[in-house]
Amino acid sequence: MKLNIQDTFNKELPADPITENYVRQVENACFSFVTPTKTANPQIIHVSSEMLENLGLATADAQSDEFKNVFTGNEVLPNTQPYAMCYGGHQFGNWAGQLGDGRAINLTEIVHNKQRWAIQLKGAGKTPYSRTADGLAVLRSSIREYLCSEAMFHLGVPTTRALSLALSGDEVLRDVLYNGNPAYEKGAIVSRIAPSFLRFGNYQILAVRNDIETLKTLVDYTIKHFYPELGTPSKESYLQFFKKVAENSLEMVIHWQRVGFVHGVMNTDNMSILGLTIDYGPYGWLEGYDYGWTPNTTDSQHKRYRYGNQPNIVLWNLYQLANALYPLINETEGLEKVLADFGTSFETKYLNMMLSKIGLFTEEENDQKLIQELENNLHLTETDMTIFYRNLSRFSKENPGKGITIIQDAFYGPIEQLPEITEAWNKWFNKYSIRLQLEKGTDTERTEKMNAINPKYVLRNYMAQLAIDAADKGEYGLIDELFNLLKKPYSEQEDQEKWFAKRPDWARNKVGCSMLSCSS
Structure with a gap:
């Protein structure tokens, strides 16, 4: 198994001088060296052939003992030094202090076909950032992360990727509902892949601790490797860096809203500096269309991370990143403009995205009202988002009266005896039909375009x-x-x-x- 190892993070950034693996506060450092915990009886149960190829590996490699041992943490690749990253974060709006890679260990970085990939194991044992936890993961959460990260990529959503899913052979104690009834579950390990796993929290922890020297080193490193077009370090390049992060984060959340993905735990430590969907925990797919829905039990009271609030939370998180970067820029005007532009850009991009979902690819005067009325209707009764938009592609502008028939499979209950809802939909379909007359192309062409934007299958x-x-x-x-x-x-x-x-x-x-x- 040959990998083109090109480590940078653990060579160019300051390391924790303490090498013992015990829980502690780590200061003046971006990471701690740590070796994965060996497991009892590891077994690879699935591998992504696409990610194998991206790393320069072949199917035969995935069937080797070396692959099994490396990607379950039982063997360290030659000439590498695994590590866990130090970061902090705001959790549910409150500063939580040091967090860090509590159950993730970065093995190495490789370069293949001019693309850099960081290879990480999730569930491979304790790190200095594990706090009171064991650093392990269970099969349940590992399957969810493995399947979803790859599914999101194929949906066209910016995301981290996954290479392999493995059983550790160990039993792990978990309290799935946090109700005082823990039980043993099968331990598992996912190999996660991304150009970088840097989060907003990596920068926040340094700013909060007033470690400006390390903060500058980390930002310079990030620009050098992931935003090289911004040039040499300067106040202007730091501001442009923030602008790029904001643009990438906006692009990501627009895609989330497009496909009905709800992250569930959008803490700043779960925000990628590259605008990737990262950390698949209590996520969910919008089934009944509901702005107020969150999949996270911890968030069930305040619903901070509900579907309809995700763009606002991205902006809130960007405010926290702006605060962290301020010591390098020392003026607020540029940062405030980026944040203000986010709101304006979101409105434009969201409207264009929603118009494309209903097959409108030019913009007319009353389009915003048409979209608002559509979203109001979708809230009138429990309506499956994925089925609604997919079936809508079969609508004919010549037959607006058949609109409800086309979408009725999306309703969780019958609406025939609900005249107000039926009337609201009929009115909307009449307006939609008139609006479609202004679009060029045939119904068939529109169907093809809509079906390339509205997925038929999501990971419910x-x-x-x-x-x-x-x-x-x-x-x-x-x-x-x-x-x-x-x-x-x-x-x-x-x-x-x-x-x-x-x-x-x-x-x-x-x-x-x-x-x-x-x-x-």
Whole structure:
């Protein structure tokens, strides 16, 4: 197994001078060296062939003992020094102090086809940042992360990736609902891949501690390797760096809203400096269209991270990053302009995204009102987001009266006896039909464009839970089936039609299928 190892993070940035692995506050450093914990009886249960290729590896490599041992933490690659990153963060709006890679260990960085990849293991044991936890992960959460990160990539959403899913062979104690009833579960390890796993919190912790020298070193490193077009370090390049991060973060959240993804725990330590979706914990897919929905049990009271609030939270998090970068810029005007531009850009990009979802690719005077009325209607009764938009592509502008018939499969309950809802939809379809007359192209062409934007298949929580339940019994076929299904989310895949369906009743209130905890 040959990898083109090109480490930079643990060579160019200051390291924690203490090499013992015990929980502590780590200061004046960006990371701590740490060796993964060896496991009892590791077993690779799935590998992404696409990510193998991206790393310059072959199928034969994935079948070797060396691959199994390296990607379960039982063997360290020659000439590498694994490490855990130091960062802080705001959790649910409150500064939480030092957090760091509590159950993630970075193995190395490689370069293949001029692309840099950082390789990380999640669930490979304690680090100095584990606080009171064990640094391990369970099969349940690992399946969810493995499947979702790859599914998001194929949806066209900026994301970290996943290479492999493995059983550790160890049992891990978890309290899934935080209700005082812990139970042992199968331990697992996911190999996560990204150009970098740097988060807003990496910069925040240094600014809060007034360690401006290390902060500057880290920002200079980030620009050098990930935003090289910004040039040499200066106040102007630092401001442009913040602008780029804001633009990338906006692009990411627009995609989340487009496909109905709800992250669930948008703390600043879960915000990638590259604008990637990172840390798949209590996420969920919007099934009933509801701005107020959050999948996170911890967030069920205040709903800070609900679907409709995600863009506002990205902006709030950017404010915190601006505060962290301020010591390098020493003036607020430029930072405030970037933050103000975020709001303006969001409104424009969101409207364009929503128009494209309904097959409108030019902008007319009353389009914003048409979208607002659509979103109001989607809230009138429980309506499946994915099915609604996918079926809407079959609408004919010549037959507005058939609109409800086309979308009725998206309703969780019948609306025939609900005249106000029926009337609201009929009015909207009439306006939509008139608006479509202004678009060029045929209905067939519009259908193709809409189906390239509105996925047919997403990783609904009940689907992931079915794969988890099967894997708990040692059956991994459903993991593979869903993995391959979600590689082509915009394709019809007629043999997989069973997955184009509303959430079943049995899953409505089942643990793992509706609300999830941060340990999920």
